[in-house]
Amino acid sequence: MTLATFLGADWQTLADAFGLGGIYALMAVGIGLVFGVLRLINFAYGQLVMAGAYSLAFAYERGWPVWVGILLCFGVVVALSIAMDWVVFRPLRTQSPAVMLVATFAIAFLLQSIALLWFGSLGKIAASLSSLNQPWTIGGVDVRKISIVSAAVAAGCLIVLVLLLGRTAVGLQMRAAALDFRTARLLGVRANRVIGSAVLLSGLLAATVAVLMTVQTPLVTPDFALRDTILVLAGVVLGGMNRLVSATLGGFAIGFAAGFLGGALPTNQSQYLPSFLFAAVILVLLVRPAGLFTRGSQQAVERV
Amino acid sequence: MTPALELDGLEVRYGAVHAVRGISLAVDRGEIVGLIGPNGAGKSSTLHAVMGAVSVAAGDVRLDGRTLVGRRPEDVARAGVALVPEGRRIFAELTVEENLRLGGASGRNGNLTAAYELFPAVYEARKRHAGALSGGQQQQLAIARALVADPQVLLLDEPSLGLAPQVVDVVFEALQEIRSSGLAILLVEQRAQRTVALADRSHVLANGRLRLTLGPQEAGDTDALVAAYFA
Numbered sequence: 137m138t139l140a141t142f143l144g145a146d147w148q149t150l151a152d153a154f155g156l157g158g159i160y161a162l163m164a165v166g167i168g169l170v171f172g173v174l175r176l177i178n179f180a181y182g183q184l185v186m187a188g189a190y191s192l193a194f195a196y197e198r199g200w201p202v203w204v205g206i207l208l209c210f211g212v213v214v215a216l217s218i219a220m221d222w223v224v225f226r227p228l229r230t231q232s233p234a235v236m237l238v239a240t241f242a243i244a245f246l247l248q249s250i251a252l253l254w255f256g257s258l259g260k261i262a263a264s265l266s267s268l269n270q271p272w273t274i275g276g277v278d279v280r281k282i283s284i285v286s287a288a289v290a291a292g293c294l295i296v297l298v299l300l301l302g303r304t305a306v307g308l309q310m311r312a313a314a315l316d317f318r319t320a321r322l323l324g325v326r327a328n329r330v331i332g333s334a335v336l337l338s339g340l341l342a343a344t345v346a347v348l349m350t351v352q353t354p355l356v357t358p359d360f361a362l363r364d365t366i367l368v369l370a371g372v373v374l375g376g377m378n379r380l381v382s383a384t385l386g387g388f389a390i391g392f393a394a395g396f397l398g399g400a401l402p403t404n405q406s407q408y409l410p411s412f413l414f415a416a417v418i419l420v421l422l423v424r425p426a427g428l429f430t431r432g433s434q435q436a437v438e439r440v
Numbered sequence: 441m442t443p444a445l446e447l448d449g450l451e452v453r454y455g456a457v458h459a460v461r462g463i464s465l466a467v468d469r470g471e472i473v474g475l476i477g478p479n480g481a482g483k484s485s486t487l488h489a490v491m492g493a494v495s496v497a498a499g500d501v502r503l504d505g506r507t508l509v510g511r512r513p514e515d516v517a518r519a520g521v522a523l524v525p526e527g528r529r530i531f532a533e534l535t536v537e538e539n540l541r542l543g544g545a546s547g548r549n550g551n552l553t554a555a556y557e558l559f560p561a562v563y564e565a566r567k568r569h570a571g572a573l574s575g576g577q578q579q580q581l582a583i584a585r586a587l588v589a590d591p592q593v594l595l596l597d598e599p600s601l602g603l604a605p606q607v608v609d610v611v612f613e614a615l616q617e618i619r620s621s622g623l624a625i626l627l628v629e630q631r632a633q634r635t636v637a638l639a640d641r642s643h644v645l646a647n648g649r650l651r652l653t654l655g656p657q658e659a660g661d662t663d664a665l666v667a668a669y670f671a
Contacts, residue, residue, distance in 0.1 A: 305541070312531055312542050319529040322491055324517035324546025324589060 149399030151283035156395030157388040158290025159348050163368040164387020165297060166341035168380045169334045172314030174225060175233060177377075179240040181342060182365030183247035184220075188213040188346025189356040190251060193260035202264045210343040216247075217339030221332065229331075251358040259357040262350040269351065282351045293344060294384070297337070301380075306333055314380070363410075367394060370417045376427020385429045390417075442505040443468050444624035445490070445521070445593045449499035452485045452648075459485040461648035462499065467593065467624040472615060474635040474642030475628045478669055482648040483628040484526055487595045490626075491523050492516045503593060517546045522591035526598050528582040532571025536562060539570050539581055543588030555584035558614055576607030583614060593624045600631050612638055632669075633659055644668035 163181065170178050188209040195205030224239050268285055271278035301307035306329070312320040313330045321327055349361060368387050375386015390413065397409055420428055443466035452460035460482040467473045475483050488494045490501050492513045501508045508516050517523075522543075530539050537552070540562075544550025556563035559580040565573055570581060579599055586594060596615070600608045612634065619625055629635040636642045637659035644652040644665070652668040654661070 305545070308534075308538055308541060309545055311534065312538075312545075315531050315533060316529060318493070319525060319531075320542070320545070321513040322493065322517060322523050322525060322529075323542050323585070324514050324548075325542070326514050327512070 146399075147277045148279055148283070149396060151279045151287070152399050153392045153395035155283035155286035155348075156398075157392035158287040159345055160364065160368050160371060160391025160394075161384050161388035162290050162293055162341045162345050163364065164372045164375070164384050165294070165380065166338035166345070167368065167372055167387075168377070168383035169310075169338045169341075171372075171377060171383075172380060173310060173317065173331050173334045174229065174236070176225065176236045176240065177233075177369065178220075178338075179237065179365070179369070180220065180244040180247060181338070181368075182361040183244050183251075184213050184216055184339060184342035185346045185349065185361035185365070186251060186356070186358065187216050187247065188343045189262055189350050189360050190255060190260065192264065192346065192350050193255075193262035193356045196262050196264045197260065205262075205264050206347055209346055210340065213343035213346065214336065214339040217335050217342065218332070221335040225331070225335070226328070248358045248362075255356075255358070257358065259355045261354050262356050263354040265347070265351045266354060282348070285351075286348045289344065289348060293341065300337075306330070310334060367391070367410075367413065370414065374417055374420055374428055376430035378427075379430060382427050382429035386427065389428070441468075442502075444504060445626060446502040446505075447486070447490070447499070448502065450486065450489060450496060450501060451498040452482070452489045452494055453497040454485075454494075459648055460489065463645070463648075463650055464499075465643055465650070467626050469592075469624050470619055470622045472619050472625040472627055472639040474639035475626060475645055476630070476632045476635050476642055477645035477651075479630075481645040483645055484597055485648075486645070487523060487597050487626070487628055490516070490521060490595060514546075517589065518548065520548065520589075520592040522546075522586035522589045522594050524582045524586045524594070524596040524599055526601065528575075528578045530570045530573075530578050530581050530585070532569065534570060535566070536568055536570050536573070536581055537566045540566075540585050540588050543585035546589040549590035550588060551590070552588055555587045558587065558617060559584045576603050576610065579603060579607070579611055580614070583611070583618075587618070591623065593626065594618065595626050595628075597628045598630055599627075600629060600634070608634070632665055633662075636665070 167178055167181050170176060191209040191212040192205045195208050220243060224243060228236050228239055268282040269280055272281050272284065301311055309320065309325045310330050310333060313325055350356065367390055371386040371390030372383040374390060376382030394409065394413060397412065398406060401409060445467040447463050447465050450460055450463045463486060465473060475486065477483055485494060489496050490508065492508065492511050496509045503519055503521060508519065540552050540555060561577050562581050562584050565577060570578065573581060583599065599611050603611065615625060615638065627635060627639060636654050637656055639656065642654045643650045646669065654664065658664060
């Protein structure tokens with residue numbers, strides 16, 4: 137019996153679930169990296185993805201080559217991430233978590249409003265990579281290319297990230313800062329460099345997510361990726377916020393569940409999906425408040 | 441000659457609380473200066489002020505004659521001051537070797553060999569998670585980590601706290617060896633008599649002020665110590 141028949145789903149649904157799980161895992165890492173060093177839940181993360189998607193649509197409308205669109209997407213998202221860090225995160229770094237959370241809410245809605253003013257509510261099309269929606273036939277089974285590409289890109293990004301965090305000096309410093317920022321600074325770890333690196337990496341991940349997401353959802357509206365961000369945040373909390381690995385697993389799990397249920401449920405019942413997912417989130421948090429993928433009791437680390 | 445570390449009328453305030461009230465002292469190369477006194481005397485605050493982890497309300501802190509006041513902790517570390525913090529503050533979830541490599545985060549040296557030579561126990565445990573080490577090994581790791589940065593000045597905040605007497609011996613012997621390599625050491629301790637015996641001179645701190653300075657020959661003079669503590 138194969139996994140697909142065991143789960144009562146076809147291969148396409150399973151591949152979709154892996155693809156969406158991969159995308160959500162990348163978003164979870166992006167949110168988790170910044171949380172690690174700043175103790176800040178960046179609610180505006182989805183708007184970075186949105187900005188990237190609009191960049192792709194902008195390039196598509198003008199008929200620019202695909203690589204130019206992707207380059208523009210990365211440029212815009214990374215610039216926006218760094219601007220967020222400089223204008224908001226750094227000045228507010230020593231404030232309470234509530235202040236920082238509200239600040240990221242404000243950024244999220246500000247960016248959304250700007251998108252609405254500039255591009256209107258009808259949305260723009262970013263379809264330069266739509267050929268990835270065509271199927272690949274593997275062993276007689278049709279699977280859409282984007283599902284496999286998403287899962288593969290996510291896996292590749294995660295491997296690079298693991299190497300970066302595990303094998304480089306700045307990676308080690310980022311891990312140390314996430315564990316105990318005060319002591320890390322006393323050892324000479326430059327706070328701004330570590331935070332800047334986390335923000336930069338999280339921006340690169342957001343841009344990657346934007347490229348992958350626009351393939352499946354080419355219509356870019358001001359609320360692009362908003363629902364996904366909320367789901368990923370739930371997944372991150374579900375997995376365990378204090379560890380990058382558990383946060384990533386949480387993101388993957390909720391993406392996989394959303395992708396799987398979205399494909400398995402009959403179309404006329406798919407509107408139940410969010411309520412079902414969030415009911416499951418509440419249930420898990422009641423049973424394991426520290427997170428699904430954490431060991432023992434873990435307390436929030438102090439901020440600097 | 442300019443001392444390696446010099447505190448000049450140092451004052452620290454936390455809101456209305458006046459934790460350190462005008463301390464002046466100097467530590468030369470190849471010298472251990474002890475800072476002893478009861479809980480809440482201002483010992484840790486003094487070290488944190490040197491590191492830039494708390495702000496200096498008045499006075500000056502100089503490394504090789506250059507002021508450190510107003511600099512961030514990471515910049516003080518990069519200038520050549522290393523702190524072995526109270527409670528060791530090692531990264532329990534990282535390996536021993538990763539902890540040591542973080543000692544090189546100051547960009548000064550990053551060479552682990554000398555630290556391993558001084559603490560063979562740390563070398564033997566280098567692949568293990570630091571959290572799996574005993575308290576004594578963790579303390580040795582914390583000192584080794586500070587030395588990896590190749591500092592000019594070493595600050596220690598109660599390195600013997602919670603350690604068994606034999607382990608305290610190991611730590612104090614290591615401090616002697618570090619001193620002979622030419623570092624300037626400022627040692628904050630609760631174990632007053634041992635500190636007075638080890639240090640080139642020890643200052644007794646109470647209520648944020650220096651009360652008394654003792655030399656190693658006065659380590660047996662319990663009366664003077666007790667009087668200074670309760671002054």
